[in-house]
Amino acid sequence: MKSDLDRLMAERNYAALLIAGRAAHNPPMHYLANGAKLGEATLLVKKRGEDPVLIVDAMERDEAARAGLKFLDLAKYNYLEILKEEQGNRLRAFYAAGDATVLFRTNHP
Numbered sequence: 001m002k003s004d005l006d007r008l009m010a011e012r013n014y015a016a017l018l019i020a021g022r023a024a025h026n027p028p029m030h031y032l033a034n035g036a037k038l039g040e041a042t043l044l045v046k047k048r049g050e051d052p053v054l055i056v057d058a059m060e061r062d063e064a065a066r067a068g069l070k071f072l073d074l075a076k077y078n079y080l081e082i083l084k085e086e087q088g089n090r091l092r093a094f095y096a097a098g099d100a101t102v103l104f105r106t107n108h109p
Contacts, residue, residue: 002032009048017046020090036067041074043090 009017023030023038032044032052039060046052054071056064057079064071074080079093086092 005046006048009046015048017044018091019044019046033067033069036063038063038067044069 009015017028017032019026019028019032020043021029022040022042023033023036029038029042029044032046033042033054036054038054038056041057042060042064043055044052045055052069054064054067054069055074056071058073058075061071061073083090083093
């Protein structure tokens with residue numbers, strides 16, 4: 001159950017979970033995004049002790065809102081240009097995007 005997730009993460013010493021890709025045929029994304037029909041470029045970040053956050057492209061904003069989770073719109077960060085600069089490495093592109101890096105910072109050991 002979702003209510004057990006933080007405990008399970010702590011037991012395994014996970015600071016965060018990162019789930020990438022569309023929700024279709026992706027049970028972790030489907031479950032944690034509350035069944036929202038999200039597309040290929042979607043990332044979900046679940047930090048231990050915090051609610052999940054979706055990172056979506058502009059066309060996914062309405063569907064991300066239906067998930068009932070906080071979300072960031074990639075258009076705000078010029079993500080496609082950054083992704084090109086990072087040679088397709090999505091995690092590095094998110095770090096390079098600036099404000100989005102707050103999702104990945106942790107105080108957990």
